[in-house]
Amino acid sequence: MSHVYDFAGRVQRVEPSATLAISNKAAALEAEGVDVVDLSVGEPDFDTPENIKAAAEQAMADGKTGYTTSQGIPELREAIAAKLAETDLGHYGPENVMVTPGGKQALFEVFQTLIEDGDEVVLLDPAWVSYEAMARIAGADLRRVDTAQYDFRLEDALGDLNGVVSDATDLLVVNSPGNPHGAVYRESALQGVRDMAVDHDVTVISDEIYEKIVYDTSFTSLGALEGMRDRTITVNGFSKAYAMTGWRLGYFAAPEDVVDQAGKIHSHSVSCATNFVQHAGIEALENTDEAVEEMVAAFRERRDMLVDLLGDHGVRVPAPQGAFYMMVPVADDDQSWCEQAIESAHVATVPGSAFGTPGYARISYANSKERLREAVDRLDADGLL
Secondary structure (H helix, E strand, C coil): CCCCCCCCHHHHCCCCCHHHHHHHHHHHHHHCCCCCEECCCCCCCCCCCHHHHHHHHHHHHCCCCCCCCCCCCHHHHHHHHHHHHCCCCCCCCHHHEEEECCHHHHHHHHHHHHCCCCCEEEEEECCCHHHHHHHHHCCCEEEEEECHHHCCCHHHHHHHHHCCCCCCEEEEEEECCCCCCCCCCCHHHHHHHHHHHHHHCCEEEEECCCCCCECCCCCCCHHHCCCCCCCEEEEEECCCCCCCHHHCCEEEECCHHHHHHHHHHHHHHCCCCCHHHHHHHHHHHHHCHHHHHHHHHHHHHHHHHHHHHHHHCCCCCCCCCECCEEEEECCCCHHHHHHHHHHCCCEECEEHHHHCCCCEEEEECCCCHHHHHHHHHHHHHCCCC
């Protein structure tokens, strides 16, 4: 008789990542020899800057290959604290920083530390797919606020958010610049979030992984606003700004008691982030401004071109002000639209329903101008635009 596993309820509450599922489908088609324009993947199409790679190589040559302190090497935590001070988060010292293997791990640890069965978590839709999964694994009850109806402008959705956030709310997740919509929330909108958080004593996660990828606007860190110092957990990492997705290096900054409690989960799961990668992280923070600026300039050009190309086909898309994604309005059945796009037009996108916003497809413009033009031409030829 074969053994039957009794799977835990926590894994039964979540679905596999929709973005990775599409990426895997694209990879399978490419393995069959199909030319796929992959606009599903959430990573820069640039190589990690050479000075960062050199720093990692030097760290390995210097024997930085063993375990580190679980919270992260002191030099990196000091560099992160200095960087946070540049965005008016000078109240975070090295003792407030937890270094993790990727920003996703940082978020997971925070959810596990703060949320238990029945706690209420509020998401701003469209929301990155893993927020829901992490909240459900922790046992949360979810409430959601739609910003798509306002072209993803948080300031216009504050009334709706105010109708959802209450004294029963335990955690609110804010992501600016955002995935999947590319919106950058204005300081006035974040002040509205602050007012609600203070009035109802709500903890807020501020996911700032795309902080350095902004266009035509300025970035405001939620934790820098008056009243948010002790109730904000700031999450960030190295994957997007420094083209270091595969290096798996992230962090969160929070009051010391949060770091201490999350440290229990951290030490019993991942132990620590990779030693030599942490040393490369110091180099990324201190010596790569020019490389980041060049990458952001390229993303801006692609964004402008793609908005114009889609507009030429009668598809209106509000120009994203950050990250490297845009939400494109498609058929009501966005899942079927995306399936046709990849199977027939051989263009990989992600259905908006995966982010809580049906009727859209997320496009990543972390691809060359030539391939972006090819994608639009293919979608048009297949009757999808």
